Amino acid sequence: MSIRKPACLLPALICCSGLLVIPPGSAGGAASGPMDASTSSPSRGGDLRRGQQLAGPVLPLSLDAQVTVSPDRSRLEVVASLTFRVETAAETVRFLLRPEVELGTVEDDSGMPLAYERVRRSVSIRFPALLPGTTRTLRFKYTVRLSRPLAELGSFYTANPWYPHVASPNLDDEFLSSVPTVARISVRVPEPWVAISSGRLTMAQDSGDRRYVWTQARPSPLHPLIVGRFRSLEIRSGGVLGRGFFSEEHAEIGEEFVRTSLAIIEFYGNMIGSYDRPDFSVVEAALPSRLRGLTLPGLTILSTDDVDPASPFPHRILAHEIAHNWWSVLVELPRRSDYWLREGLPTYSALMFLESTYGAEMMRQELIRSRNFALGAAEPQPLSVGIDMADRASSYALNYHKATFVLHMLRNLLGRDRFVDLLQQFNASHSDSTASTGDFRHVAERIYGQDLGWFFDAWVDSADIPRYELRYEVLQNADATTSTHQIAGTIQQYDAAVGGPALLRVSLLGAPPLEHVVWLESGTTRFSIICPAPPEELEFDPHGDLLYSRATVEHVGSRRPGRRSP
Numbered sequence: 001m002s003i004r005k006p007a008c009l010l011p012a013l014i015c016c017s018g019l020l021v022i023p024p025g026s027a028g029g030a031a032s033g034p035m036d037a038s039t040s041s042p043s044r045g046g047d048l049r050r051g052q053q054l055a056g057p058v059l060p061l062s063l064d065a066q067v068t069v070s071p072d073r074s075r076l077e078v079v080a081s082l083t084f085r086v087e088t089a090a091e092t093v094r095f096l097l098r099p100e101v102e103l104g105t106v107e108d109d110s111g112m113p114l115a116y117e118r119v120r121r122s123v124s125i126r127f128p129a130l131l132p133g134t135t136r137t138l139r140f141k142y143t144v145r146l147s148r149p150l151a152e153l154g155s156f157y158t159a160n161p162w163y164p165h166v167a168s169p170n171l172d173d174e175f176l177s178s179v180p181t182v183a184r185i186s187v188r189v190p191e192p193w194v195a196i197s198s199g200r201l202t203m204a205q206d207s208g209d210r211r212y213v214w215t216q217a218r219p220s221p222l223h224p225l226i227v228g229r230f231r232s233l234e235i236r237s238g239g240v241l242g243r244g245f246f247s248e249e250h251a252e253i254g255e256e257f258v259r260t261s262l263a264i265i266e267f268y269g270n271m272i273g274s275y276d277r278p279d280f281s282v283v284e285a286a287l288p289s290r291l292r293g294l295t296l297p298g299l300t301i302l303s304t305d306d307v308d309p310a311s312p313f314p315h316r317i318l319a320h321e322i323a324h325n326w327w328s329v330l331v332e333l334p335r336r337s338d339y340w341l342r343e344g345l346p347t348y349s350a351l352m353f354l355e356s357t358y359g360a361e362m363m364r365q366e367l368i369r370s371r372n373f374a375l376g377a378a379e380p381q382p383l384s385v386g387i388d389m390a391d392r393a394s395s396y397a398l399n400y401h402k403a404t405f406v407l408h409m410l411r412n413l414l415g416r417d418r419f420v421d422l423l424q425q426f427n428a429s430h431s432d433s434t435a436s437t438g439d440f441r442h443v444a445e446r447i448y449g450q451d452l453g454w455f456f457d458a459w460v461d462s463a464d465i466p467r468y469e470l471r472y473e474v475l476q477n478a479d480a481t482t483s484t485h486q487i488a489g490t491i492q493q494y495d496a497a498v499g500g501p502a503l504l505r506v507s508l509l510g511a512p513p514l515e516h517v518v519w520l521e522s523g524t525t526r527f528s529i530i531c532p533a534p535p536e537e538l539e540f541d542p543h544g545d546l547l548y549s550r551a552t553v554e555h556v557g558s559r560r561p562g563r564r565s566p
Contacts, residue, residue: 057086057088057089057090058084058085058086058136059084059085059087060082060083060084060165061083061085061135061181062082062083063081063083063165063223064080064183064184065184065186066078066080066186066188067187067188067195068187069188069189069193070190071150071151071189072149072150074145074146074147074149074150075144075145076227077143078101078141078143078162078163079139079141080139080142080163081137081140082095082137082138082163082164082165082181083135083136084135084136084137084166085134086131087132089132090130091126091127091129092124092125092126093124093127093130094122094124094125095123095125095138095166096121096122096123096161096166097118097121097123097164098161099120099121100144101143101144101162102143102144102145103118103123104142106140107141108139109136111139114126138164140164150193154229155226155228155285155286156226156227157226157227157301158224159222159296159301161178161221161222163223165179165181165221166178166179167179171334173336173337173386173388174334174335175335178222179221180221181220181221182216182217182218183197183199183214183215183220183223184213185199185213185216185223185225186213187213187214187227188206188209188210189227190210191210193227193229194212194227194228194229194230194232195212195214195226195227196225196226196227196228196245196283197212197216197223197225198220199215199298200214200215200217200278200279201213201214218277220297222297224299226301228285229247230246230283230284231247231251231254232244232245233258235259237266238265238269240275240278240280241280242259242279242280243280243282244257244283245281245284246283246284246307247284250284250304250307253309256313257318258282261282261300261318261322262280265322267353268325268326268349268353271423271424272326272349272427273326273330273424275325277297277298277325280298280299280322281298281299282299282302282318283299284302284303284304285301285303285304287301287303287304292306292314293314293318293321295321295324300318300321300322302314302321315357316350316351316354319349319353320347323345323350324346326349327345327346327349328346330427330431330432331426331430331431331433331435332430332433333434333436335436336386336387337384337388337437338386338436338437339395339399340384340398340399340437341403341435341437341440343400343403344404344406347403348403348404348408351363351366351367354366364543364544367404367405370400370401370402371401371405371544373396373397374397374398374405374465375547375549376397377391377393377394377402378391379391380465382460382462383398383399383402383459383460384437406459409455409459409545409547412501413455414447414448418448425446426439437460454499458497459547464496464497464498465496465549466496466498466549467493467548467551468491468493468494468540468551468552469492469494469552470491470492470538470552470554471489471492471554471556472488472489472554472555472556473489474486474534474535474555474558474559475488475558475559476559484530484532485530485533485535486528486529487527487535487538488528489538490524490525490526490527491518491520491524492524493520493522493523493524497522497523499520499522500519500520500546501517501519501520502517502519502541502546503517503541504516504517504529504538505538506529506535506538507539508531508533508534508535508536509534509535511533514529514531515542540553
């Protein structure tokens with residue numbers, strides 16, 4: 001397979017698993033279809049996330065939803081059976097169902113209709129008695145209204161809970177999420193319409209229609225639903241079954257998207273840890289004009305604008321989205337204040353894929369782009385503020401792009417191999433669980449072997465960006481038997497107090513360039529470089545590995561040792 005190199009990488013909103021953030025200039029509007037994308041955040045592992053308390057007297061266990069689609073009608077008919085375990089004695093239980101849903105009846109295990117009271121999202125159901133430890137099933141029959149018939153809309157998708165669910169309580173500053181369940185989503189549609197969700201797929205004919213059955217055996221808080229006219233294909237590689245669903249117009253490039261997705265999964269599997277699902281789907285959809293992608297466990301939706309042979313292949317967007325299957329699905333980052341990791345890790349993982357595929361120059365181009373975004377934030381805030389920033393454009397610039405640069409500087413501090421160890425150990429330590437900035441720092445310190453409080457204080461807990469002024473002079477060796485020269489200088493830091501390694505590069509007359517690492521200090525840093533040939537130019541941070549607002553380099557003169565510069 002020949003992989004197209006992106007001609008340019010434009011600003012884009014990348015949406016993590018079920019969490020939709022739309023900063024001005026990067027994305028706009030809501031998810032297409034009758035329902036907005038929710039702010040739910042997926043979690044994994046066991047019945048509840050580590051540290052969570054049960055929301056109410058019942059614990060949802062499984063969902064079995066049967067959907068009937070008639071493209072000439074502006075509605076979907078749904079029968080959703082929710083099985084739950086009773087945790088505490090109660091006579092009334094409450095479930096959530098989106099306001100756009102027109103609820104008809106609620107039945108118990110035996111098919112007996114139950115009385116309920118509905119107030120917007122809340123559906124309260126009264127039982128004669130619920131005994132702790134018992135398992136019950138409720139059957140909800142309802143209609144999902146569309147703005148127009150599906151045949152006119154062209155497609156329907158929703159990434160929010162379109163089925164009855166129970167919300168996990170917010171702890172501290174956590175995102176609101178749904179209690180994870182396993183699920184079986186069965187959708188009956190006429191050909192050539194196709195239904196897509198997450199999990200294992202089986203298909204069967206049903207009275208002239210086709211029934212798509214998607215089964216998620218692992219608990220997930222989000223079970224997507226997509227219906228449209230798609231051409232589908234399957235490719236298996238490295239033990240993962242890759243599926244693609246594309247419009248007739250773009251079907252010829254579907255194979256490239258699926259194979260590239262599988263290559264990205266293989267790269268992350270080697271760099272971070274094994275992909276924990278047997279399959280992965282990439283789907284084309286008519287997303288809002290500036291929204292580029294949306295990821296749910298094992299499924300990525302890409303904008304039709306990017307799935308176009310005339311457009312540059314969206315390697316970075318696809319790699320970012322797929323990375324969310326590790327960062328926020330396998331390792332859940334539920335706190336709003338850790339949003340810089342939730343989006344920074346996928347963004348930087350995507351850059352490492354580009355670096356591996358196209359080389360260091362592509363990485364440098366992307367870092368320049370991220371630097372420009374980070375420095376252009378209208379309202380600079382510490383990354384520890386997380387997503388709760390007043391200006392959405394600044395939130396995007398900082399949580400995606402400054403976060404990416406901070407991770408890159410951490411990689412330079414540790415070295416690439418130890419940074420990969422950090423990703424692997426952070427993933428291994430917190431898979432199927434939750435993690436925080438403190439957990440990430442703990443693993444980084446264990447690998448580095450020293451305290452990194454100075455690094456996280458400067459780059460995560462502070463909004464300060466340094467400015468540097470470098471002044472140097474050349475000392476000419478007085479000994480005629482040697483051609484060595486010495487550079488002596490200072491680096492003055494303003495506007496911040498950060499430390500860490502910085503690279504200086506000296507261009508030499510008649511010899512290859514010389515690179516020298518100096519450890520930056522707050523205030524003034526002094527340095528000295530012995531050169532085997534006459535130096536011609538001194539560069540600060542030649543590869544663009546540091547984040548700063550400006551750096552100037554001034555050659556103040558040349559002299560022999562012991563003499564003052566004129």
